[in-house]
Amino acid sequence: MSVVLNSRESILTTFNHFREELDDFHDTRERLIKSSRDVTNLSKKVIFLIHRTLTETLGQSDEKETSLRAVSRAKGKLKEIQNLFAGMSEEIAGDRFWRYQKNVSPGLQEYIEALSFAYYLQCQTMISYEEVQKSLSDADGNPYFPLPLDDYLLGLSDLTGELMRYAISSISRRGGRSEANEVCKFVRGCRADFEALTPYFRELRKKQQVTSQSLEKIEDVAYAITVRSSEYDLPPELLDDIVERTVLE
Amino acid sequence: MSVVLNSRESILTTFNHFREELDDFHDTRERLIKSSRDVTNLSKKVIFLIHRTLTETLGQSDEKETSLRAVSRAKGKLKEIQNLFAGMSEEIAGDRFWRYQKNVSPGLQEYIEALSFAYYLQCQTMISYEEVQKSLSDADGNPYFPLPLDDYLLGLSDLTGELMRYAISSISRRGGRSEANEVCKFVRGCRADFEALTPYFRELRKKQQVTSQSLEKIEDVAYAITVRSSEYDLPPELLDDIVERTVLE
Amino acid sequence: MDAQNLDHINQLLDKDVELREKIKDQVTEFDKKTRTLTGLLNRIHSTPSSQVPELIATVTPVLESCKESTAALAALTPPNQFWRWKDMWSVSLRNAVFAAALVEFLRSGGLLSLPRAAETLGIKDEWRDRFALSAEDYLHALISMVNELSRLAVNSVTMGDFEQPLKISTFVKDLFAGFAMLNLKNDTLRRRYDSLKYDIKKIEEVVYDVSLRKLAPSQSNKM
Amino acid sequence: MDAQNLDHINQLLDKDVELREKIKDQVTEFDKKTRTLTGLLNRIHSTPSSQVPELIATVTPVLESCKESTAALAALTPPNQFWRWKDMWSVSLRNAVFAAALVEFLRSGGLLSLPRAAETLGIKDEWRDRFALSAEDYLHALISMVNELSRLAVNSVTMGDFEQPLKISTFVKDLFAGFAMLNLKNDTLRRRYDSLKYDIKKIEEVVYDVSLRKLAPSQSNKM
Amino acid sequence: MDAQNLDHINQLLDKDVELREKIKDQVTEFDKKTRTLTGLLNRIHSTPSSQVPELIATVTPVLESCKESTAALAALTPPNQFWRWKDMWSVSLRNAVFAAALVEFLRSGGLLSLPRAAETLGIKDEWRDRFALSAEDYLHALISMVNELSRLAVNSVTMGDFEQPLKISTFVKDLFAGFAMLNLKNDTLRRRYDSLKYDIKKIEEVVYDVSLRKLAPSQSNKM
Amino acid sequence: MDAQNLDHINQLLDKDVELREKIKDQVTEFDKKTRTLTGLLNRIHSTPSSQVPELIATVTPVLESCKESTAALAALTPPNQFWRWKDMWSVSLRNAVFAAALVEFLRSGGLLSLPRAAETLGIKDEWRDRFALSAEDYLHALISMVNELSRLAVNSVTMGDFEQPLKISTFVKDLFAGFAMLNLKNDTLRRRYDSLKYDIKKIEEVVYDVSLRKLAPSQSNKM
Amino acid sequence: MDAQNLDHINQLLDKDVELREKIKDQVTEFDKKTRTLTGLLNRIHSTPSSQVPELIATVTPVLESCKESTAALAALTPPNQFWRWKDMWSVSLRNAVFAAALVEFLRSGGLLSLPRAAETLGIKDEWRDRFALSAEDYLHALISMVNELSRLAVNSVTMGDFEQPLKISTFVKDLFAGFAMLNLKNDTLRRRYDSLKYDIKKIEEVVYDVSLRKLAPSQSNKM
Amino acid sequence: MDAQNLDHINQLLDKDVELREKIKDQVTEFDKKTRTLTGLLNRIHSTPSSQVPELIATVTPVLESCKESTAALAALTPPNQFWRWKDMWSVSLRNAVFAAALVEFLRSGGLLSLPRAAETLGIKDEWRDRFALSAEDYLHALISMVNELSRLAVNSVTMGDFEQPLKISTFVKDLFAGFAMLNLKNDTLRRRYDSLKYDIKKIEEVVYDVSLRKLAPSQSNKM
């Protein structure tokens, strides 16, 4: 390529290259947006699948067992999503990832929300950054792309909303009632951990308000359980038994 | 299906059907959104192709000839878009079109903008509703879907913006200068025609402001040409010749 | 635009404007009926169970009269344009289905199925591309019914009826399990579905109170 | 979150925060240089063409000094993170490229190509995943140059130089034809590209005025 | 513009500015009184029913003093301009009507009618084109009263008064049935009316709690 | 609520709803006329000055027909309720005044005063408590006229009429000086008045272009 | 511009930029402390009342350390410029006052007065033109405390402490009565004050639940 | 809250409200004067240069009268509260400075410095903590003056004065170069400064038009 362009032809040739480059960029961007939408949709389905599994066996089996069944069902679907990311990995290899990050980000966050939900039910803890990154790596442990810190945190922040739903439904599950207290403690911890990070992530600041609202709802559930059982001077299990007998009679 | 559902099983079976129905709806919707994005992108490319063709031959050939070359290039690309619509037609057959209209609408409007631009260059008139509908029909003249009036009008409204760009560039095209006056008249007519329809289409009302701005820009171009040539008591062609000779010398 | 095209557009436009007016008038009529329905059904909160059949008897003719509205709307809607116009009447339709489903529960304790709900309101299968009961509208109506049943559970106890809350509890739990099957988007249905959990919680509390006071007579031979 | 994870997150965060600060400092430096550049180049509007070489001579060392800034930024940016941080310096970079391209036009009448622009600013090909001159930034710089050239066309005439507008006219038209090749989205580049048309219009008017007054000396042996 | 035209317009504009200031001052006065009223009435939530008559006795003179405000506003408003200025005082007026209606309920258990509300605040019929109590303002005040009564139902129980919730429940249900028959087109009013359902639900739950624990005579034969 | 109270309120509410519908219908009619007016007047931008009288001749009967609308609205509005309903028609009224003022300028080069504007539209003084032309609406219409005149200055030149911009410039500057003496507190009006500066600037630039090129008789001794 | 004028202005501008940076750094420090404070105080929702004194003991030194921040800010702010810079730190200051007031309530059940709040944070009266605690900031902090106390009422019950809600209720009602007597013109403050009603309602409902179930000594003779 | 605390807070709040009212009244007065000033100075666009001295003579007493306003505001503002209230009058103050600077340019062709501007408006150095002319306000006023001068360049030509644009061009270019050396962090100021480029371009185009047509002595050796 000549160093200084002196003729119309040389300018047009150069700009032809620019056109190809820009078209290529926009096409890739478009493909990634579509893939990200697919990831979002699948992730939402995983979340519903988990809630569904937890509700299905309402009061019929052990709480822990129910959770694990939900987790194992979710894992299959999560694998599908991971394959979608694997498929995208070539287009966002090397320095290209950061060019397209904001197009990939919505799907990625929704995936992290679903993954961390399953993880919580399995381990009762928060999935770590490294574990999320590992789930987005090939068999040899090579990441498909570097996990952005903000996507990780924003995905986790949405988890608290799902946990709120989980806590509210658990009130009508036998034994599952103690679950509400566990979730309450966990979400309280999340809120505190996120609080320290809000100065660095504008969007997290906004989501923190939603988390606070979710926490208040969970606290209300825990309160309602306490108030109710405080009126009678009987151990909680016995109360549960009495209610169950009346309903099933 | 039983008429009144009395057992948990019968309820679950019924809701299973609902799930399939809803999933099916969301999947179709998602596919159509993606297709609509493709249509949008292709249409934008058509518009740029037209502008490009008009600029390429700057001052080298007859204005009419240039326009027709732009139109013939555009037609090939427009055919591609029409094929995309043909591909979507099955999913939006019969009563389903109106269910998905708002998902299809962005692409459809952009297509109409591109199509009407090519049509204007060819015929110097506004493409009619029936011609747009015909372009969205199979070989036997069966429409892929009914053309919504609002999409037709909103697409046409965007045309005025492209015509403004066309008018501004034409000022530096030999002979093309009279073009600015033609476009000015045409857009003035558009604005008047749309004005009568604004009470019925909220979005058109907003776009009408953009059209008014475009019209003012076109009027400014026509004004500048007049002011300039009024200073000398020579016929416009002669002025053009003098300028051309000086620049080419 | 040339005159012919403008004419054509104006014709299309006039037809739509006129149609919208006509549908609006019918919807106003339909709406009056459904407001009467909800007004009448609001009385269940202060009607002892023994008098519920009489209350239902006053509701039935109004519900029947909704058939005229659905027929009129089906007649107005052009072929294939169901989805174009349905938003205009879906609030009224949901209210009518709500009333029908609540009446069915009060009568039989069971869930009115979608086809049966359509039938009750006189919606014919052959109108499918002009007027139908969509899954979404049906589901909204069921949620409204649950909202009302949680109030009813509370008020039944006040009126001394301790059986009703137990019936409601079983019914609503089954229905909730059904809703849990669905994959919802972040839309109104999702938001209302989330709110269902609070209704269930309230009903559970009533059941709990009733159970613990052992006030409920033996249910074994009734359910 | 367990302590280890929190630690890990905080480490990542601290590294980013620190890096951002460092880049910001470098950009502030870079920005000062480009402001000096635009300040100096603003003088072309009142500098007779005979004295332009001297003006360019004052600009060249500042332009040269930009190499330090690009090198410092390339050294700071971690591998593969070019696109992550580039927004921080792209305004300064565009201004530097604008200056380089304008100087090139004033010197040779030709267009500085992208690779040559990168070279002028000391940007090395092997930095590609840390610091590069993107097509977008280059194009923005060219548009800024055209904005300035339309002013220059006007002011040249005021200063009695009737050749410059003709040179500018030919150059800008060629460049515009190049821009017309691109498919742009509705973004800043598109908006600025649209505004180019007004610059061309203004230059055309100057050429027109100059031609009609037949003030331009014969150009045949010069262009 | 000729001087006469200008003068004419300026007079029109100036008169408005001055009048607005005067009305604003009166509204500030009125507002102080209604804030005192709501402050005093807020005490019902911690006043045993036996002492309510004394509380009402402190409220009555303040309510009486509102007549001065309505008279002052009626005197300021030019003939025919009621609808021009009413938005300035409608918040205060609604608060005053709210207080009057709540006092009436506490005293007699009955509903203050619109004409009686106007009378209580000294609003004269002959002021009609300058100052009146519109249906809309009256209804807003009633809704505020229901909001307060749902709180009162809760707090009465806390204070050991188990009869009050039953009275409130009957009164509010009756009022709600009345609202249901109104043709509410107004958006804000409609939305606030919808919120009444939550108040009713809360009141029903209080009655439920009381009945369940047999803290008050059974309601089954009362409702 | 007792039946009488309910009835009373419902009557009040229903009367308003019905009246609103009737006014709305009249406003739709009025709006059609003003749309026709602006449509016709829009042609001035492509009508040579010699044919303007004919254009005005087509406008006059439409303007005349607006009297029916103002009379109908005055008849509908209950005594004293001008300020309640005026927002419904003020857009149409401003458009009508705009048309009348523009016609007056085109015909005589002078400014239509507020009383003359009211007279042109058949607004009677004795309707004061039901229908009037407020200073605010009149001023809005004048600002719209200036917006249109700045476009006309441009388009007149395109049509080869170099005198019109000078007339417009004198007229608008005088009007602007008038506006500057008004005590505008109203926010929308103030903001629109501020925008007038752009119109004036545009007109001044047209006058400049014309004077510079000596396309019209020199202005130096006229302004 | 002559060099002296330029220099003068540039000095003014630069001094501000520099000062802003320094204040920003101090505010960041202050903010860290108040974040730690709110983080620690957030634990009250899961701390049994018996362990609250220990929790307070961990809070006190952090609160003490805020004195350094207020002193640093007072030292930085030029005389007379309190009102220029105060917005930069008011969020942090409100958080610190919130913490101090909450600690006071937990310790003594009483309200921290404005002068005492200033004293706790080491704010000296002689800094008045550089750093002070405004009434507005103090009131914002109190409202935040009430928001927190309504949550605490709920969570105390969950932890089995049925006395705390009663204490909170009395305290908050008293505070609310105080607020009602203030002349709040400030919009944000007014809106936040209005939101207090929800907190009070929530607290009343907790007290209701506790009283109804006789979980704490009867309130009827206390309130 | 105890009575003392309440009283203290209420006093603080009330004092502010009252002061705000008083300042507002003074600002209204000040604003009237500055509106008169801009109204008078607007006439420069149609005043031949020979009559400018007379125009200035009418402006001077009004400018002088502004001293009363600045003195009144300085008297009202409590010590140390300059930064609290300055936003209330800064629009008026900028307009006054704009007028003073424009008058200075018209009289001497030179730039009014900041201290001289303060002096002209009677602002005393010892008021520093109550009333001062900030660099920001001064710069805003200068930008407004440039906006006006670009209009004046155009209108001078219309009036046949071909020297004025050349003077304006030199003055504005110098001022612009000054601005380019300032460290503008302030957003509004920065944005307005960017807009100056359009004014300069316009002025350059006027000079171009004049030079091209040889209406004024050649500029080549002047710039």
Ligand SMILES: [Mn+2]
């Ligand atoms: Mn979620």
Ligand SMILES: [Mn+2]
């Ligand atoms: Mn377009």
